[in-house]
Amino acid sequence: MELLQVLKRGLQQVSGHGGLRGYLRVFFRANDVRVGTLVGEDKYGNKYYEDNKQFFGRHRWVIYTTEMNGKNTFWDVDGSMVPPEW
Template structure:
């Protein structure tokens, strides 16, 4: 939740389009500098005037977003594990490996969905179910 003066100043800084976009998707208005864009089209912002640990944020390109859509270098930056963004640090920048596909795609996180991993046991159960046997009446 933000104050009315902060909200109005952010409206002035980002404009009406981005103001309503942010209200719809992150529930707050933030104005900051664009640090970079990753290969999926996600935009990363920073504003050091915000509250501590709320100075960095991502604007996802796909709005059915999931944290698995962030590249590892950008994830390290956005979670404050490193100080320099992948655009400034070549060790964090994405480099395509020889075995990777040429198109950019992510593997979605299927936790709590029908596609979640469900292990099954191949070992015979040590406990057997009780099966009642009925004796015929005379």
């Protein structure tokens, strides 16, 4: 039973990121692949997620936008890219 739950969670991660290509893109960019509920999006295009199955402090995260103010930010991400209201 536990193996089936692990396989199910793995398939959710791959399908939740738009297939294998999206999964690998997130993995190589963020070095961590998670599945959660989309909480919101800010004016810059950053997306905020939440997964209450994770422990406190790791249950919320942000996927940064790939372009901000005309600058390519695919590899150059920084915590200051998040507006104060989030």
